[in-house]
Amino acid sequence: MRKGILEYCILKILSSKDSYAFEIIKKLKSLKLIVVEGTLYPLLSRLKNGNFLSYRWEESNQGPPRKYYKLTSEGEIFLKELDNSWEELAEAVNKIRAIKKENKIVLKK
Amino acid sequence: MRKGILEYCILKILSSKDSYAFEIIKKLKSLKLIVVEGTLYPLLSRLKNGNFLSYRWEESNQGPPRKYYKLTSEGEIFLKELDNSWEELAEAVNKIRAIKKENKIVLKK
DNA sequence: TTGTGTACTTTTTTATGCAAAGTACTTGTT
DNA sequence: AACAAGTACTTTGCATAAAAAAGTACACAA
Numbered sequence: 001m002r003k004g005i006l007e008y009c010i011l012k013i014l015s016s017k018d019s020y021a022f023e024i025i026k027k028l029k030s031l032k033l034i035v036v037e038g039t040l041y042p043l044l045s046r047l048k049n050g051n052f053l054s055y056r057w058e059e060s061n062q063g064p065p066r067k068y069y070k071l072t073s074e075g076e077i078f079l080k081e082l083d084n085s086w087e088e089l090a091e092a093v094n095k096i097r098a099i100k101k102e103n104k105i106v107l108k109k
Numbered sequence: 110m111r112k113g114i115l116e117y118c119i120l121k122i123l124s125s126k127d128s129y130a131f132e133i134i135k136k137l138k139s140l141k142l143i144v145v146e147g148t149l150y151p152l153l154s155r156l157k158n159g160n161f162l163s164y165r166w167e168e169s170n171q172g173p174p175r176k177y178y179k180l181t182s183e184g185e186i187f188l189k190e191l192d193n194s195w196e197e198l199a200e201a202v203n204k205i206r207a208i209k210k211e212n213k214i215v216l217k218k
Numbered sequence: 219t220t221g222t223g224t225a226c227t228t229t230t231t232t233a234t235g236c237a238a239a240g241t242a243c244t245t246g247t248t
Numbered sequence: 249a250a251c252a253a254g255t256a257c258t259t260t261g262c263a264t265a266a267a268a269a270a271g272t273a274c275a276c277a278a
Binding site for chain 3: 041067
């Protein structure tokens, strides 16, 4: 439904610190959000193609080079929109969660 | 991502009161969750085919007959699972929302 | 040299959600 | 009588998103 929750999480994480895919996956896992590579890499590419992210390569001393992603100014604006969407969604769902069970009328003998 | 938010909302609404599609749409709209028929009807069918819902027909005095959906016992169990999923998701997202922007070291002259 | 951990990429499948168009009943308006 | 508007359910077809799966490649340790 209101798509973009994962996108929102990724952008939010990147807004605090430039990061690369593998690190993002580890962070999400530590927060109990299972995300696999097959989901994250295409998502990052989409965000980059949409001009919400840019990247640079950096060497690593323990493995292959890393692609560090960074929010663009468009990305920051988009992040604010997603922030509002999340609040609206959470509010709506919480209202639904608060719905009381309707009392059925039970006829006494 | 963690699919099932709409499903969750529908089941939760039905758990409080048997209802029909048109009424559910109106309720969701009033909560600012835009849902259209093309989304809801197939979703209700899927839930029925999965044995989470059953239905009965009821005449209406102002329009065509209505299909009232009702949670099955399997549906109640599924609803509890979705309830947990939502809590986990909301908790994870809120943790991400709380991430502080990293201070960049600025060298003074 | 074999395995493990790191890291990115691509392809394929599945499911979700929406747009759009269609059927059909009731009530009110011209 | 004809038509529009509101109610109510159904189906089809498309676009996108997420997951599964398989692949490439580097570093290091046993």
